[in-house]
Amino acid sequence: xxxxxxxxxxxxxxxxxxxxxxxxxxxxxxxxxxxxxxxxxxxxxxxxxxxxxxxxxxxxxxxxxxxxxxxxxxxxxxxxxxxxxxxxxxxxxxxxxxxxxxxxxxxxxxxxxxxxxxxxxxxxxxxxxxxxxxxxxxxxxxxxxxxxxxxxxxxxxxxxxxxxxxxxxxxxxxxxxxxxxxxxxxxxxxxxxxxxxxxxxxxxxxxxxxxxxxxxxxxxxxxxxxxxxxxxxxxxxxxxxxxxxxxxxxxxxxxxxxxxxxxxxxxxxxxxxxxxxxxxxxxxxxxxxxxxxxxxxxxxxxxxxxxxxxxxxxxxxxxxxxxxxxxxxxxxxxxxxxxxxxxxxxxxxxxxxxxxxxxxxxxxxxxxxxxxxx
Amino acid sequence: xxxxxxxxxxxxxxxxxxxxxxxxxxxxxxxxxxxxxxxxxxxxxxxxxxxxxxxxxxxxxxxxxxxxxxxxxxxxxxxxxxxxxxxxxxxxxxxxxxxxxxxxxxxxxxxxxxxxxxxxxxxxxxxxxxxxxxxxxxxxxxxxxxxxxxxxxxxxxxxxxxxxxxxxxxxxxxxxxxxxxxxxxxxxxxxxxxxxxxxxxxxxxxxxxxxxxxxxxxxxxxxxxxxxxxxxxxxxxxxxxxxxxxxxxxxxxxxxxxxxxxxxxxxxxxxxxxxxxxxxxxxxx
Numbered sequence: 001x002x003x004x005x006x007x008x009x010x011x012x013x014x015x016x017x018x019x020x021x022x023x024x025x026x027x028x029x030x031x032x033x034x035x036x037x038x039x040x041x042x043x044x045x046x047x048x049x050x051x052x053x054x055x056x057x058x059x060x061x062x063x064x065x066x067x068x069x070x071x072x073x074x075x076x077x078x079x080x081x082x083x084x085x086x087x088x089x090x091x092x093x094x095x096x097x098x099x100x101x102x103x104x105x106x107x108x109x110x111x112x113x114x115x116x117x118x119x120x121x122x123x124x125x126x127x128x129x130x131x132x133x134x135x136x137x138x139x140x141x142x143x144x145x146x147x148x149x150x151x152x153x154x155x156x157x158x159x160x161x162x163x164x165x166x167x168x169x170x171x172x173x174x175x176x177x178x179x180x181x182x183x184x185x186x187x188x189x190x191x192x193x194x195x196x197x198x199x200x201x202x203x204x205x206x207x208x209x210x211x212x213x214x215x216x217x218x219x220x221x222x223x224x225x226x227x228x229x230x231x232x233x234x235x236x237x238x239x240x241x242x243x244x245x246x247x248x249x250x251x252x253x254x255x256x257x258x259x260x261x262x263x264x265x266x267x268x269x270x271x272x273x274x275x276x277x278x279x280x281x282x283x284x285x286x287x288x289x290x291x292x293x294x295x296x297x298x299x300x301x302x303x304x305x306x307x308x309x310x311x312x313x314x315x316x317x318x319x320x321x322x323x324x325x326x327x328x329x330x331x332x333x334x335x336x337x338x339x340x341x342x343x344x345x346x347x348x349x350x351x352x353x354x355x356x357x358x359x360x361x362x363x364x365x366x367x368x369x370x371x372x373x374x
Numbered sequence: 375x376x377x378x379x380x381x382x383x384x385x386x387x388x389x390x391x392x393x394x395x396x397x398x399x400x401x402x403x404x405x406x407x408x409x410x411x412x413x414x415x416x417x418x419x420x421x422x423x424x425x426x427x428x429x430x431x432x433x434x435x436x437x438x439x440x441x442x443x444x445x446x447x448x449x450x451x452x453x454x455x456x457x458x459x460x461x462x463x464x465x466x467x468x469x470x471x472x473x474x475x476x477x478x479x480x481x482x483x484x485x486x487x488x489x490x491x492x493x494x495x496x497x498x499x500x501x502x503x504x505x506x507x508x509x510x511x512x513x514x515x516x517x518x519x520x521x522x523x524x525x526x527x528x529x530x531x532x533x534x535x536x537x538x539x540x541x542x543x544x545x546x547x548x549x550x551x552x553x554x555x556x557x558x559x560x561x562x563x564x565x566x567x568x569x570x571x572x573x574x575x576x577x578x579x580x581x582x583x584x585x586x587x588x589x590x591x592x593x594x595x596x597x598x599x600x601x602x603x604x605x606x607x608x609x610x611x612x613x614x615x616x617x618x619x620x621x622x623x624x625x626x627x628x629x630x631x632x633x634x635x636x637x638x639x640x641x642x643x644x645x646x647x648x649x650x651x652x653x654x655x656x657x658x659x
Contacts, residue, residue, distance in 0.1 A: 057554040077557045084558045090551035094573050107560035151559070 006069055008033040008191025009054065009159055014063035016049055016215075023049050024060070025215040031208070033068070033158075036185060036192040038206030040199065040238075045212040047195040048087070051161050054193060056080050067159050078107070083157035083190075087164040089148040091136040097147045098123075098132040105155045122154045125184070142173045153188060160185070162194045166201060178204050199239045203227070211235050229353075233282055233360040236353055242287045242316050242328045248357065249283045251276040256371075260354075263301040263321055265370050267349055274363075276354075281363065284353035287316065287330035292338065293346040299370045300344035303327060308339055319345065346370075401634075407627035415623045430628035449603065450629055453611030457633065459522060460597070460607055461590040464529035465583055471530070472537035473579060477571055479538070480545035481553075491542070495535045502595050505531070510599060520602045528596045533586035540585070544578030545571060584644045588637050608633040 009031040016024040023046045031037040039047040052058040054065055056077035065072040072080055083104065091100050101119045109115040123129040126146040131139060139147060149165060166174045182205055185192050196202050202209050203223040211218040211226065219231035230236035236244045249260045251269065258276055259266040260283060267283075269276065293300045303319040306326070312333060319327040329345060349368040356363060378386075407415050409426040434450040479491045509528065510519065518524030548571060556566045572579070594609040601610070612629050615622040 052554070055554065055558050057550075057557060076562070077554070078560045078562060080558075082558060084555065086551045086555060088549065088551055090549060090555040092552060092556065092570060103556060103561075104559040148555075151555070155560075 006033050007031060007066070008035070008068060009037075009193065010064075010066040010069075011050075011054070012064040012066070014050065014053055014060045014065065016046075016053060016058065016060050023215050024053070024063075026063070027212075027215070027217060029210055029217065029220065031191050031193065033191055034189050035207040036182075036194060036205055038202040038209045039193060039195045039212060040197070040202040040206075040209050041212035041218075042197065042238075044214070046215040047212055048163055050212075051084070051163050051193060051195055054159075055082055055084050055161055080159075081155075081157055082159045082161055083152035083155055084161040085148045085152040085163065085165045087167045087195075089136075089144045089168070091144060091147060091151075093136050096133050096135055097128060097139060097143075100136065100147055101132075101150045101154050104151050108155070118154055119150075122150045126150045126153075141169050145169045145173070145177075153184075156188065156190070158190055160188070160190045160192045162192065164195050164197065166196070166198070174198075174201075181205060199241075203239070211238075229362065231362050233284070233355045236284050236355070240286055240288075242330055244353070245285045245287060245290075245327050247283045247325055249281050249354075250278060251281060253277045263323060265299045265301065267352065267368055267370050269354075269365055269368055276363070280357040282355045282357050282360075284355065285327075285347055286351065287328040289351035290327065290329040290345050290347045291331070292329070293344050295344050300346040301327075302342065302344055304342050305338055305340045319343065404627045404630050407623060408631045410624055410627075412620070412622065412624055415627075430624040431632075433625055434628055434632065448611075448614055448625075449606075450608070450611055450614075450632075452604065453606055453608045454633065456522075456597075456601075456605055456611075457591060457607035457609070458636070460525055460529060461587050463522065463526040464533050464590045465587045467526055468530055468533035468537045468586055469579070469583055472534050472582075473541055473572065473575075474567070476538050476541035477545050477567055480542045481550075491538065494538055497531050498535050502531070506595065506599050513600060519600055520605055522605060525597060525601055525605065528600060529590050529593065531596075532589045532593060536586045536589065537579075537582045540582035541575060541578055544575035548574050580644060584640060587640065591633075591637050 007030045011027055011029050014024050014027040015022070027046075027050060029037070039050065041047055049058060053060050054067075056065075056072060056075060067080060067082065091097075092103065095103065098119060101123065102115060105115055105118060109118065119132070120129060123132055126149060128143055128146045128150060131143055134143075136144060136147070145165060145168070149162075152160060152162070166177050169177070178201055185205075192205075194201075194205055196205075203226075206223055208220065209223055209226050210220045211231075213234065219226060219235055221229075226235065227239050230239060233246065237246075247262075249262075251258050251260050253259070254266075256268060258269045260269070260281075261267075262283070295302075301321055303321045306318040306320050309316045309318075310333060314330050315333050315335070317329045317331070317338075319329060321327060327345065349370045352365070352368060354363040354365055355361060406422070406424075408430055409428070410424050411427055411429065414421075414424045434448065437448055437451060479487050513519035513524055516524075518527070552574070553566050553570055556570045557563065561569070591607075592609065593607070597605070597607050598610045608629065612626055612633075615626045615629065
């Protein structure tokens with residue numbers, strides 16, 4: 001295998017069933033050596049089972065796991081050379097933090113002094129060197145989480161599996177770790193598979209994000225790709241805060257082409273794409289893509305302000321259009337926003353998303369533009 | 375909790391006292407009996423006032439029973455030794471076999487594991503006497519009757535299901551992630567069992583072991599049928615006090631006191647584990 005095609009991790013059609021329920025439905029993916037892949041999805045999507053399959057503690061019914069180009073079929077978890085941190089920390093309650101960390105390398109590191117040095121250096125890196133002699137029950141949640149992370153990192157594994165490690169820690173620590181972790185992981189130079197249900201974590205940490213639901217991969221892409229071109233309505237809803245505005249629409253056709261009617265403007269969809277006329281679709285506009293505009297702007301949508309929620313760094317305004325549709329608009333804080341009464345909003349037509357209503361699948365649009373109704 | 379009135383506290387105390395009296399009186403009476411001669415025990419009406427004597431204990435420990443008619447040899451101390459040997463041996467064997475089996479039932483569920491576990495439990499349903507007759511014949515053919523090993527083997531009918539079922543619940547309570555974490559850390563499954571599962575299930579194993587010990591110690595019927603005089607435990611040995619010249623109540627009482635002492639001490643010592651252990655197993659969802 002050449003250097004160029006070396007994959008830190010490769011999964012080939014992994015299938016896992018439990019009593020007739022398909023938990024993993026033929027998952028294939030690959031992670032470049034040294035990069036971070038985030039598995040994102042709701043609970044029950046199969047993320048944790050997939051991670052355990054990679055670690056070797058769960059046997060897949062079929063499919064192949066390769067780590068650094070080597071087939072892992074029949075290789076016991078202790079021989080795979082991976083590090084793993086668990087959502088519930090999974091510390092050994094009858095061992096001190098030091099022993100917990102040391103347990104990961106005590107088998108292969110015969111030299112007591114090198115083992116000690118390795119444990120202390122990773123503990124220092126994670127700022128838990130003061131509590132190494134404490135039992136897990138004497139540690140705070142943050143310290144437990146760092147101990148679990150230290151245990152996964154200490155052996156410098158070539159593949160690091162992190163199962164939602166920030167799930168059970170408080171918001172402040174989660175925020176800190178979200179900043180610290182990427183640097184830490186880059187420093188280690190390991191291939192990382194990171195499971196999370198938090199889209200911000202996914203965006204902050206992932207070189208690639210894999211969105212899973214019900215044992216299937218919905219979309220694979222960079223954080224920007226997932227955010228800017230979500231493959232389904234669900235993904236569009238999960239990535240972004242406040243949540244994307246969605247409307248049921250039925251495209252029509254006039255002499256200029258296909259259009260979607262929104263208040264007093266028409267959004268024309270470039271000819272050359274499939275005929276959407278009279279089908280049922282869902283239009284999505286991110287709250288960040290909307291802006292207040294003046295009434296003189298002919299393409300703008302008339303609406304009234306229903307509620308304003310200042311969120312420190314941004315202000316979210318709930319609007320009601322003349323047609324009775326609710327719209328969320330998000331702007332950076334500190335701007336002079338209308339607090340109430342009638343307003344006009346407009347948006348960049350290229351920022352809209354269109355999905356099929358039944359399947360939820362994305363419809364690729366090209367060259368959308370808005371025009372006021374004459 | 376609401377404040378309790380002095381009256382309520384008093385009534386509660388009386389109620390507890392009554393319960394303790396009800397359950398503890400027979401034991402208390404036996405302890406009193408063990409310090410009396412047959413004559414004072416059998417007088418009517420019975421009385422708490424008597425001149426204590428250590429004759430009963432002396433007879434048991436020296437092995438010489440002096441009655442009005444003759445001097446009898448009694449093998450009580452040997453019976454005690456047998457009881458200790460049989461119970462400890464049976465519990466150790468049951469732990470060696472039962473703990474790994476319990477782990478297997480808890481962690482590696484296969485199609486028939488539930489059925490096998492239930493079958494093992496069902497050994498406790500059958501009346502021992504039903505099993506004993508065929509077993510006696512088998513044991514004679516195999517040369518196992520009247521051997522310590524044979525008895526310890528039969529005692530597994532008592533100890534093994536108990537340990538298996540109690541300890542299994544404990545293993546199931548341990549988070550699988552903890553074991554996974556240890557394996558991913560480079561340890562074999564056996565190391566994981568030894569260093570993680572067994573220590574974490576420790577209180578449960580101790581409680582199950584203690585309970586099995588008590589059941590084994592109190593067993594009567596297996597040893598009665600399968601062992602000859604020199605291999606019999608105290609439970610069977612106590613029969614020897616029913617002599618031709620009468621029933622030796624004093625010695626029986628002393629024998630009871632001596633024979634409940636080891637289990638009592640063990641239970642007091644391990645009480646914390648026993649209560650914690652058994653109730654933990656019970657509330658498992």
